[in-house]
Amino acid sequence: xxxxxxxxxxxxxxxxxxxxxxxxxILLVTATFLVFTTKLLSSPHDSCDDQIFATxxxxxxxxxxxxxxxxxxxxxxxxxxxxxxxxxxxxGLEHIVFGIAASANFWGKRKEYIKLWWNPQLGMRGIVxxxxxxxxxxxxxxxxxxxxxxxxxxxxxxxxxxxxRSAIRISRIVSETLRSVEMGDVRWLVMGDDDTVFVAxxxxxxxxKYDHNQYYYIGSSSESHLQNIHFxxxxxxxxxxxxxxxxxxxxxxxxxxxxxxxxxGLYGSDDRMQACMAELGVPxxxxxxxxxxxxxxxxxxxxxxxxxxxxxxxxVSFFTQGTMxxxxxxxxxxESYVTLTVYSxxxxxxxxxxxxxxxxxxxxxxxxxxxxxxxxxxxxxxPNVTRIQALQRLRMPMQLDSAALMQQSICYDKTNSWTIxxxxxxxxxxxxxxxxxxxxxxxxxxxxxxxxRADYTAYAFNTRPVMRNPCQKPFVFYLSRARLExxxxxxxxxxxxxxxxxxxCKWNMTDPNGIDRVEVHKKPDPHLWDRSPRRNCCRVLxxxxxxxxxxxxxxxxxxxxxx
Numbered sequence: 319x320x321x322x323x324x325x326x327x328x329x330x331x332x333x334x335x336x337x338x339x340x341x342x343x344i345l346l347v348t349a350t351f352l353v354f355t356t357k358l359l360s361s362p363h364d365s366c367d368d369q370i371f372a373t374x375x376x377x378x379x380x381x382x383x384x385x386x387x388x389x390x391x392x393x394x395x396x397x398x399x400x401x402x403x404x405x406x407x408x409x410g411l412e413h414i415v416f417g418i419a420a421s422a423n424f425w426g427k428r429k430e431y432i433k434l435w436w437n438p439q440l441g442m443r444g445i446v447x448x449x450x451x452x453x454x455x456x457x458x459x460x461x462x463x464x465x466x467x468x469x470x471x472x473x474x475x476x477x478x479x480x481x482x483r484s485a486i487r488i489s490r491i492v493s494e495t496l497r498s499v500e501m502g503d504v505r506w507l508v509m510g511d512d513d514t515v516f517v518a519x520x521x522x523x524x525x526x527k528y529d530h531n532q533y534y535y536i537g538s539s540s541e542s543h544l545q546n547i548h549f550x551x552x553x554x555x556x557x558x559x560x561x562x563x564x565x566x567x568x569x570x571x572x573x574x575x576x577x578x579x580x581x582x583g584l585y586g587s588d589d590r591m592q593a594c595m596a597e598l599g600v601p602x603x604x605x606x607x608x609x610x611x612x613x614x615x616x617x618x619x620x621x622x623x624x625x626x627x628x629x630x631x632x633x634v635s636f637f638t639q640g641t642m643x644x645x646x647x648x649x650x651x652x653e654s655y656v657t658l659t660v661y662s663x664x665x666x667x668x669x670x671x672x673x674x675x676x677x678x679x680x681x682x683x684x685x686x687x688x689x690x691x692x693x694x695x696x697x698x699x700x701p702n703v704t705r706i707q708a709l710q711r712l713r714m715p716m717q718l719d720s721a722a723l724m725q726q727s728i729c730y731d732k733t734n735s736w737t738i739x740x741x742x743x744x745x746x747x748x749x750x751x752x753x754x755x756x757x758x759x760x761x762x763x764x765x766x767x768x769x770x771r772a773d774y775t776a777y778a779f780n781t782r783p784v785m786r787n788p789c790q791k792p793f794v795f796y797l798s799r800a801r802l803e804x805x806x807x808x809x810x811x812x813x814x815x816x817x818x819x820x821x822x823c824k825w826n827m828t829d830p831n832g833i834d835r836v837e838v839h840k841k842p843d844p845h846l847w848d849r850s851p852r853r854n855c856c857r858v859l860x861x862x863x864x865x866x867x868x869x870x871x872x873x874x875x876x877x878x879x880x881x
Contacts, residue, residue, distance in 0.1 A: 413505040415504050417494075434709050443499060446465050474578055492567055513692060535603060737758065796816055797811060
């Protein structure tokens with residue numbers, strides 16, 4: 319009873335004292351404000367820089383006895399020296415060393431991918447690391463990096479029943495490259511596979527953002543949510559490529575062999591690399607332009623599943639493009655699938671998507687395209703050509719404006735009520751009707767997941783279904799050629815229509831099927847990624863004689879994508 323009375327008295331006392339406390343707090347804050355304001359007004363202003371407050375055309379009032387000193391601007395020569403020194407200090411290809419993991423079994427085919435991007439005349443350095451010796455041809459010495467055989471790894475334990483111990487060999491490529499190449503003026507070591515295609519200029523643009531004197535582990539996780547859960551979202555996938563700053567590579571080399579011994583149960587080379595990075599305390603710095611293009615893995619692919627995989631590819635091609643794959647594509651892919659199926663009897667194979675990468679590449683994220691990987695098990699990115707021929711065609715826009723390669727722009731033809739999506743250097747899509755940028759910037763699911771139980775929720779990014787309304791099936795125009803107009807200093811890229819059967823549409827509007835080609839004008843913009851990320855804008859210039867002419871470039875003041 320006494321305790322209850324005590325609590326009641328305490329509450330009554332607090333109710334009486336609370337207004338007094340609040341009053342004293344208000345008086346204290348007010349007094350502090352008055353003292354501070356008085357001191358600020360009475361203090362001299364001679365030490366202040368009037369230029370801080372002088373903006374626009376507002377006059378600066380000065381005392382009568384105050385002398386005005388002229389503002390000294392840096393001379394043009396000093397500015398030139400400063401900019402030249404800055405350029406000399408920038409990271410270039412000569413500061414990067416590539417370590418490429420390769421297999422002798424696939425070297426004869428996959429070396430063609432390396433030839434597409436390797437150019438020692440630009441200062442490229444690197445080594446291809448193989449599991450055994452292969453035949454080298456003299457006419458290929460300038461088109462490929464030097465070939466080396468990895469050192470023996472039999473002293474390292476490997477206990478993962480689903481993997482292969484070659485993962486240990488591949489994980490040690492960073493250390494072996496560091497010991498084998500003259501490291502004068504090296505800033506970055508970049509790892510990739512023999513079927514990785516790098517856009518070298520964009521790789522340099524990405525690495526320039528970071529201080530190479532610090533510890534950096536740069537790459538991207540998988541596009542598969544399931545795979546990232548199984549391995550780690552903090553792991554860079556080596557097939558898409560990853561970069562390690564030179565100081566970090568030195569630190570890694572000193573401890574990597576001991577680190578590898580501590581993780582005999584891990585599956586591959588990438589998770590071993592990430593485990594060592596975790597011991598060094600270095601997180602993954604993510605750059606979305608490194609494309610693993612990987613969704614899931616099959617631990618076993620028996621021959622009876624080949625039928626299902628092979629014909630599901632045909633189904634994807636039919637429902638997304640309106641045609642069955644070309645017979646040459648069927649033969650080439652049948653050979654690839656047979657090879658991979660036989661190989662998977664004794665070794666786990668990592669598969670990417672099967673089907674068509676069009677949806678991904680036509681809606682590339684707003685980031686430089688740095689690499690593509692695992693192109694052996696998807697359709698060629700351009701129709702009716704081989705994979706190598708398709709990538710060779712991509713080199714045309716890459717040489718003209720690599721920064722803008724596959725960057726998406728969205729605009730509208732208001733007269734015809736069309737939505738237009740330009741993936742510069744790759745393809746143009748024309749849709750009937752008005753679709754929002756929010757919808758068009760999402761990749762359409764023209765691809766299938768290898769993991770049978772997985773649907774679109776298994777991807778680590780948003781996707782949209784292929785248009786089911788027959789009137790909204792896009793008309794697709796693929797790049798055919800590109801050039802630079804010296805008189806206007808603009809690139810002109812031509813995209814021709816991929817003629818596929820179109821379903822009947824009863825909408826009362828102009829049919830885009832009457833367009834034979836799309837002509838895109840764009841000024842090269844090598845400093846695109848020096849600015850904050852933003853999609854370029856596109857504008858419909860004219861539609862005449864079965865040709866649609868579009869201008870693509872930096873968005874003007876106040877320009878947005880709207881109807």
